[in-house]
Amino acid sequence: MAAIHLDIAEVAQQSGVPASTLRFYEEKGLIASTGRRGLRRLFDADVLERLALIAVGRSAGFSLEEIGHMFAPGGVPRIDRQxxxxxxxxxxKTIRKLTAMRDGLRHATACPAPSHMECxxxxxxxRAATRAGGRKAPTTRRSLDRCG
Structure with missing residues (x-):
């Protein structure tokens, strides 16, 4: 059975990844074209799955270099569970920090103090935001329910 090849425009349309990004990913070694049809790069259809893995990795906060290490030669995923x-x-940690910040902002919108600086x-x-670059959660949910 013949392999299905998609040109770069078809890959861009089906994956939602712009052609410029596909060319960049190819430069970085994250994907590989299999040839050309005229001036257009051709890709095996399995590039769509690889692009989905790259998208998940990017959404999780992995760098392109880290994502690149998650593929063995030949493109087979080798994802380290650690x-x-x-x-x-x-x-x-990021979720806890953002949750605390959200809760603080919600408190600030409803705080009865005459000024936020008096709350x-x-x-x-x-103070928590200035200590250690804001890494420590500033308050607990319970302390936000009341002012002071």
Missing amino acids: VLAAKADELD PTFQRIL
């Missing part, structure tokens, strides 16, 4: 676990832990909870948020 790397995935470490990224999941990193995402958990003890808002002051704690500011």
Whole structure:
């Protein structure tokens, strides 16, 4: 059975990835064209699956270099589970930080203090944001329910 080849425009349309990005990914070695039809690059149909894996990796915060290491020669995925676990832990920290910030902003919108700068909870948020680059969660949910 003959392999299905898609030209770069078809890959761009089906994947939602612009042709310029496809050419960039090819330069970086993340995908490989299999030839040309006129001036257009051709790709095996399985490039769509590879592009989906790249998209998932990018959404999870992996760099293109890190994603590149997740493919063995020949394009077979070889994803290190420890790397995935470490990224999941990193995402958990980011989620906690963003949740605390969201809760602080919600508190600030409803705080009865005359000024946000007079609100003890808002002051704690500011102090936490300046300490250690904001890595520490500024408050707990319970402390946001009341001002002070």
